[in-house]
Amino acid sequence: MWSLVVEPFLEFEFLRRAALEAVILGFGFSVVGLVLVTRRLSLIGDTLSHAMLPGVVLAFTLFGPHLLALFFGGWITGFFLLVLAWVLFRSRRVEADAALALFAVFSVSVGILIASRTRTTTEILHLLFGNILAVDRTLLVLSALVGGVTWILFLWHYRAVFVALVDPAFFQQMKRPSYLFILGLCALFSANLTVGFASLGAMMTVGLLIVPALVGRSLGKSPLQMALIAFVFSSVVSVSGILLSFHLSVPAGPSIVCLACAGLALIQIFRFRGFSRSPEVEPS
């Protein structure tokens, strides 16, 4: 047991870093995922990952493979995409998901056009898929910063988050969310997703974002409990996923996501057999 579970981490620094990074990612994701899942925006992460392409490519062309440059490139592009989608949605011309999808395809095509004029297409695609086993100190610090800010804001505005999740229409009417608030939210979401892409890659980030949130939501009684359960769950599957990938020599990201989905399935089966929730009334 010891040699299977603890020794790999003692021996290899890259494993320790990868585990730490995954746990840190799960920290910020637990809040962001909860909000996205509850507001039915689960696939926003997938959309954003594509949308970041032009920013990442441009940053790569201008500054080379510097993590910070790539991070800011992706972050700013994701931020603008979210803001644009929100503006379009607010003007009632299109639904939120359609607006996002629209900008995403536009963004991807622009990204590919830029990339095709540079020599480094394949390298950039590698970057977009991320590699958690090659995480460095800068990315660790960056992720911790983003996760920390997310949680501080979550706890600070806890009541508002709660009302916004339970009764969005009332929240909107009472708060008339200021532009600054919306911009801040877009920046925060975009930052969380960007650190995710940099380490886990675009595809797997969505898994770590959504699955723990679903687990938290099915077990927790309040948003805080849900977020904490999501964080604990994602930490457990992250560390076990990385161990699994080490022993079986398979990629780390998919291992984590597969374990998370298996965990979710187990929890659901257990819940349906043991404790049933109060009967739900369909919204009329």
Place this chain on the structure above:
Amino acid sequence: MIEILRDHGTRLGYEGRTVLSVSDHIYCCGERWVLMGANGAGKSTFLRSLTEPELVINGERKLSVQAHEIAYLPQAPRFSHQMPCSVEDFLVSSLSLILPLTSSLSENRIDEISSVLQRTGLGAQRTKSISALSGGQVQRLLLARAFLLKAKLFLLDEPFSAVQGNAKHELIELLDEALPGSLQIMALHEPSEIEAVRGSLIRIQDGKTGH
């Protein structure tokens, strides 16, 4: 008379297209207005335009209340059924929303919540999840919240549509109680309800309102 709403040449619509021309009028505290009109005449548009200023596409409208002093009850309220929340938590968190970030509700306010829950007939539902409430109970819960928030402008879109018989009269009594301190505008179509609330009528016809 405290003025709450003043319309002058107001036109309401979507994307620059006029849906409803509102007649010029000054609405004051202590008044109750009933919007009457066929389905699709623009009753809901009129009510919504008071919380969504972007629906006002022309003219001058002066609204002398803050956003948090408006209680808007949509026809079919939508809660997120995924987020567990008891009736009491729902009211406590809603009321806390307008407090400064660090303070919490006073004992008095908590007592007030219980008494309003009793009066709206939700006393027994206090710890129940809001997703387990019936349509009529949801309407009562939203009215309870409006009273607790001491709303100065009530915008009620068919507020009794899912409430039965006697309970209707109790809710109207509560509305009467709040009337001196508020302006109440409601969309109704049931003749017995229109009679029971004893309000002045606004008829909506052919894209125009008339008093």
